[in-house]
Amino acid sequence: MPRYLIITVVIFVNALLLFVLNEANHLLAPLGVSLHGQALAVLFAGLYLRVLHGAILSLLIGLLSSAAGPGDTGSLTLLFLLLWSGAVFMRRRIRREVKFQVRMTALLLQTCAFLYLMLVFSGPWLTLPAFWLRVLADSALSFIFVTAASVAWVEFQIRLLESSGWDIRSERPEDP
DSSP states (O other), X not given: OOHHHHHHHHHHHHHHHHHHHHHHHHHHGGGTOOOOOHHHXXXXXXXXXXXXXXXXXXXXXXXXXXXXXXXXXXXXXXXXXXXXXXXXXXXXXXXXXXXXXXXXHHXXXXXXXXXXXXXXXXXGGGXXXXXXXXXXXXXXXXXXXXXXHHHHHHHXXXXXXXXXXXXXXXXXXXXX
């Protein structure tokens, strides 16, 4: 299978993840909490894909997320590119075979995503105690979700690509 088709499959799968997260947020809206999983959308691209392919994936997922999200188009696109670059930075420092390290990388990326979203979209609400309760509830729910889903999500994408004939485990992401 050509590389561009593989990248298209990964983009489609991550777009499906963002769609499911948006639907989950619609269901959670009456409870006043939101589920965030931005780190999951770029974790695989940052840890396993080549730099150019990961950057393209992160850019397209960021543009797709920005189209449906709040604020201007560039803010969420910049978030996904920053998260991807953090994952690329971490791939030389962790062993991808160790599930705990992949999970901790996902939690670190999700923490960075939360800080970015809080600083960019909070506006005048930073001084309100209700805002901080909402941030605490959203972050707790999101961290539980990312902790539970990160390794399974990466393994799902690996198996999906292996079923198409691409042995991603034997490939080094630094190769051109």
